[in-house]
Amino acid sequence: MTENNKKYEQLDEETLFIVSQTFKALSDPTRIRILHLLGENECSVSEIAEQLSLMQSTVSHQLRFLKNLRLVKFRRSGTTLFYSIDDEHVMTLLHQSIHHARHD
Amino acid sequence: MTENNKKYEQLDEETLFIVSQTFKALSDPTRIRILHLLGENECSVSEIAEQLSLMQSTVSHQLRFLKNLRLVKFRRSGTTLFYSIDDEHVMTLLHQSIHHARHD
């Protein structure tokens, strides 16, 4: 009786999809920079572009991606849209990873 | 004086690279399944392939990827290589994400 009798529990499809999508969002340097910036301050699209030296178009495309995953939200003020973080759990994952990367 | 005078601290290149690489490793369903399986048990390449219904070649390629990032390690026993987890921090990120995905 030295065998391991516990049968391995596969991850179900849905969990696998959600988890992989979440990490995919965090796997691109541009999206990481945008999320990290928004973690400090609510920002307009043009502010993000300026702070991070990115094309306005690039920022818009990535914000759409992040908005679809409900990682960010926005409020309108005139023609300006202010984006902010909408998923604290994902920000926790990001901050943990940044902290870990810096400390070893 | 309603401005925010705190100057934004950019993420440095190296941190950005490490963090994005880490999340990239966790962004693919196949790699997630392999890591999750290894989180339960040390496994040989062929055991992984069988348990997860993957081609041996696919498993080997992904293990090389994970080994390069030092997320897994292996020990040899004859012609068989037993792989296991080598980065508990990344497993913590994975388990947190799985837990979160299942609970909302």
Place this chain on the structure above:
DNA sequence: TTTATATATGAATATGTGCTCATATATGTT
């Protein structure tokens, strides 16, 4: 309504990624 400004979007392109097939390598056995 015309004009200006902020943002979004579609198409094109270049690059990256994951899988499979065929084959190489490494270890052990006879």
Place this chain on the structure above:
DNA sequence: AACATATATGAGCACATATTCATATATAAA
């Protein structure tokens, strides 16, 4: 040495992804 088994690796392909350019849309001001 010849053979069997386990794993690794390179090439090719199909598909995904990030960026840029050009342009559309939306709101506000004149």
